[in-house]
Amino acid sequence: MQHLNFQQGPIRPPSEANSLLIRTTQGCPWNKCSFCTLFKGMDFSIRPVEEIKKDIWAAKAFYKGRKFETCFLQDGDSFAMETADLLEVLKTLKEAFPDLKQISSYGRAQTMSKKSAEEMKAICDAGLNMLYCGMESGSIDVLKKMKKGITPKSILKSAQHAKQAGMKMMTFIILGLGGKELSDSHVRETAELLNQIDPEEIRVLSLAVKPGTELDDMVQNGSFTPLSEVEMVQEQQTLIEQLNGISSKFGNFHSINLLMEINGQLPADKSQFLSTIERFLSLPLEKQYNFILGRRIHYYNTMDDMHNQLYFDTVQRELAKANVEVLDDVFYQLRQRMI
Ligand code: SF4
Missing domain, CATH: 1.10.60 (Diphtheria Toxin Repressor; domain 2)
Structure with missing residues (x-):
């Protein structure tokens, strides 16, 4: 069996299962969210451009002419790269894999807002046209409690920045992230922010508290009361009810969610989503x-x-x-x- 001779990071979004994976950064530049263990113990670093370019050509040789239409740039934040370096990487990717139609990456609001509008447009024009945004909540109190290091304002600003540049955006929301204490503001303010952003796609996840995290400590010391499964379904119900004036795809894709049948297009499928929830709640x-x-x-x-x-x-x-x-x-x- 031929071994990979180029780097692969530990994670990719589930929807990128068949994509070419190229690693531009290692770890997460923030690495402090209370619920996250993804890159614990790993220092963030930006890989040298020449190494990334070598990886791209090594991937080309490894896949022996396989045509990729999608590529995901790992790990936590390709926008942390100098713009010129990122453009160089994107140019090489298009040379090596000319069939690519979509190149995507995680992007942190704080890093993206440091790029000018012209830089964001140049990045999008060079091929990085899809952004994964781990927004998780639109509530300032939840974001603070979870130590996300971003605010609703910075999320909105960076989302507008990315959209103006022409990038598509997939936004992740975590049901239950406010616990019982902040459930109301979590849902209400998340819906408000999503209504302002109108991302191409919204994906929800149900909270699972990872052992050993700060959030786990909060559960143990009583400062965070987890929602039950039914309460998370009710949160999703309120969230969907309050999503208005947007045309995002909306979906439950991860098996951690209960109601996988809630998956479609807003606003057309909104009533169907709500009937599915009603069907569950009336059991x-x-x-x-x-x-x-x-x-x-x-x-x-x-x-x-x-x-x-x-x-x-x-x-x-x-x-x-x-x-x-x-x-x-x-x-x-x-x-x-x-x-
Ligand atoms: S920004 Fe994302 S990857 Fe980084 S610590 Fe927070 S949740 Fe984890």
Whole structure:
């Protein structure tokens, strides 16, 4: 088997599974968010341009003429590169892989807002036309509590900056990130900010608290009360209700989410999203538990899978073994195992 002789970072968005992966930076320039362990223990660095270019040609040789239409630049923030260097990398990528139609990267609001409008336009014109934004929340209090190091204002400014340059934007939101304490402002202010940004795509994730994080400490010391699965569904309901005047795709893609059937286009599918949520919320409690457990132990993809009697009965037997009083804790721990 031929071994990779170019660098690959530890993560990529799920939607980039078939993309060419080229590493421009290592780690995350911030690395302080209370809920994140992605790059813990790794110092951030920007890779030298010549090394990245060598990697691009090595990838070309490795893939032996395979045509890529999409490329994702790893790791945490390609916008931390000097603009001239990033342009050089993009030029080389297009030379080596002329079929590329989309080049994407994570971009932190703070780094992007340091680039001028002209620089952002040049970067987009050179091919970096898709941005992944880990906004997580539009609430200043939640962003502060989670030590995101960004504000709703800086998120909005950088999003407008990227859109004016012609970049598409996919924004990630974490349900439950305010805990019970900040749930209202988390949902309300996130919807407000998304309505202002109108990104191409919004993806939601359900919170799973990683052991060993600062957020885990907050749970232990009582300053953060996690939402139950049902409460996270209710957050999604309120969020969708409050998304207005935007034409974003909206989706649940990660298996950590419960209602994978909520996936479509706003505003056309809004009422369908809300009916799906209503369908779940109006299930009798035991069926709600059956569905949640069935999702968490991988029997179900959608609520329709509960019609499979064999699956339903199997999940029901597992449910009978659990103590109903502590079911929320069981689901909390099962979510932790999924990240
Ligand atoms: S900015 Fe992203 S990668 Fe960096 S610490 Fe925060 S969540 Fe993790």
